[in-house]
Amino acid sequence: MISVLPILILAGCLQSVPKSTTPVSFSKQIVPLLAANCNACHASNTPQSGLATDTYMALIRGGKRGKCIEIGNPNKSLIIQYLDGRRQPKMPIGGALKDVEIDVIKRWISEGAKLDTDSKQPVPTTKELKSKVSALCPVNSLVWSRDGKRIYVAGYKVVEIRDANTGNKIGQLVGHSDIVRSLALSPDGKVLAAAGGKVGKSGEVKLWILESGTSTTIEGHTDSIYGVAWRPDGLQIATASYDKTAKIWDVKTGKSVVELRDHTDAVFAVAYSSDSKYLATASADKSIKIWEGMTGKRMYSLSGAQEAVMSLAFMPKSSRLYSAGADKVARAWDLRPDGGGQVKSNSGQADAILDLCLSEDGTMVLTASMDGSVHVVKENDGASIKILPGSPEMALSVKISPNGELFAAGWSDGRSVVFRIKDGTQVAVLTGNPTKVDVAK
Numbered sequence: 001m002i003s004v005l006p007i008l009i010l011a012g013c014l015q016s017v018p019k020s021t022t023p024v025s026f027s028k029q030i031v032p033l034l035a036a037n038c039n040a041c042h043a044s045n046t047p048q049s050g051l052a053t054d055t056y057m058a059l060i061r062g063g064k065r066g067k068c069i070e071i072g073n074p075n076k077s078l079i080i081q082y083l084d085g086r087r088q089p090k091m092p093i094g095g096a097l098k099d100v101e102i103d104v105i106k107r108w109i110s111e112g113a114k115l116d117t118d119s120k121q122p123v124p125t126t127k128e129l130k131s132k133v134s135a136l137c138p139v140n141s142l143v144w145s146r147d148g149k150r151i152y153v154a155g156y157k158v159v160e161i162r163d164a165n166t167g168n169k170i171g172q173l174v175g176h177s178d179i180v181r182s183l184a185l186s187p188d189g190k191v192l193a194a195a196g197g198k199v200g201k202s203g204e205v206k207l208w209i210l211e212s213g214t215s216t217t218i219e220g221h222t223d224s225i226y227g228v229a230w231r232p233d234g235l236q237i238a239t240a241s242y243d244k245t246a247k248i249w250d251v252k253t254g255k256s257v258v259e260l261r262d263h264t265d266a267v268f269a270v271a272y273s274s275d276s277k278y279l280a281t282a283s284a285d286k287s288i289k290i291w292e293g294m295t296g297k298r299m300y301s302l303s304g305a306q307e308a309v310m311s312l313a314f315m316p317k318s319s320r321l322y323s324a325g326a327d328k329v330a331r332a333w334d335l336r337p338d339g340g341g342q343v344k345s346n347s348g349q350a351d352a353i354l355d356l357c358l359s360e361d362g363t364m365v366l367t368a369s370m371d372g373s374v375h376v377v378k379e380n381d382g383a384s385i386k387i388l389p390g391s392p393e394m395a396l397s398v399k400i401s402p403n404g405e406l407f408a409a410g411w412s413d414g415r416s417v418v419f420r421i422k423d424g425t426q427v428a429v430l431t432g433n434p435t436k437v438d439v440a441k
């Protein structure tokens with residue numbers, strides 16, 4: 001019996017990939033797959049990562065990382081790498097395609113990724129088909145009001161204002177051109193900077209005067225903005241963009257005053273030290289660069305991270321900077337005018353750390369990871385205070401309340417929740433952003 005087993009397995013394998021002579025039909029085989037599994041997040045009006053899968057042209061054009069289909073070469077195609085998990089997060093987020101479904105897409109790519117040629121009908125866009133997943137916009141950023149009563153939640157073209165105790169919606173700030181990716185409250189707590197912009201086109205920051213609900217808009221950069229920070233005197237803001245630059249803006253005039261051009265890849269985060277001595281920028285180029293906070297003059301670089309650095313936070317009233325990113329490590333650096341060095345590091349999450357913050361008294365460090373978990377540790381010795389276990393959805397954002405008792409976290413499925421640190425209980429579900437991403441109509 002035993003000796004027959006390998007043959008049976010082999011036979012099974014051969015059967016599962018039948019050699020077919022009919023070419024794969026885009027409209028009949030690929031379109032339904034994409035519609036059911038991808039369009040919820042990759043629709044033309046709200047394409048995650050710039051990739052729309054609801055028309056042939058958009059699919060061929062690709063997303064933020066460029067072409068996702070290498071015609072004739074399925075294994076080199078980004079789309080396959082995301083589907084088989086070689087690239088993370090594995091697509092579709094929250095599900096998986098069957099091997100046979102991936103094989104059909106592979107075969108279509110090796111056959112030239114063509115539109116059906118025998119069909120005289122117009123090629124259907126996948127928009128006409130119903131999607132299995134209804135997706136909410138990922139919660140990329142959260143901010144507490146100074147009094148700890150409200151939480152601002154970033155969403156698709158909107159910032160929602162939620163009651164921190166009940167989760168109830170109090171209001172919303174609308175008019176953003178696309179997904180809102182980063183929020184920062186002015187030092188006096190009166191103005192909310194909400195940054196984002198159009199993938200591959202332009203960056204945008206709306207400055208919301210919270211009392212009146214009115215806003216002014218700063219436009220610049222040639223790609224979306226991923227990070228925004230206020231200089232502690234409230235006169236300038238700094239922005240980090242996918243276009244590889246960071247910029248400093250005069251808040252009153254809305255004009256860019258300095259452009260920071262030294263990074264060689266996307267810039268994901270910016271932060272000011274509370275004495276404004278230092279401005280830090282973090283990039284996919286694995287480096288952190290330090291600039292004079294008051295002038296934007298280049299000081300030095302911090303290297304040590306093994307992969308993209310995605311988040312930064314200064315310890316309040318200190319020149320200690322925390323960074324974290326794709327190498328899954330949170331690092332602390334002490335900065336001096338003439339240079340800076342890593343003083344310690346902390347790891348424990350199974351995937352990239354996407355956001356990080358400190359309590360106002362500097363005693364706690366919180367990290368949100370792509371593995372879905374949120375960790376709260378002591379600043380001084382890294383001892384664990386609270387762990388929210390991992391989940392299939394990525395944890396994208398975390399912010400601790402001003403009094404240090406609660407934290408709010410946001411996930412890639414649009415969920416955002418407030419927890420009590422002491423016992424880990426759920427205080428309120430903010431639900432993030434109820435704006436349903438407009439899928440199949």
Ligand code: HEC
Nearest residue numbers: 037038041048049051063064065066068079082091092093
């Ligand atoms: C629930 C939302 C969701 C679903 C469903 C989903 N994606 Fe994604 N996709 C994302 C997000 C978010 C990113 C960006 C990930 C990142 O940059 O870390 C992404 C990125 C990608 C990228 C990289 C694009 C680029 O250029 O950056 C590809 C390719 C991709 N998805 C393919 C697919 C395919 C194919 C499907 C369906 C089988 C699918 N996705 C389903 C949310 C989703």
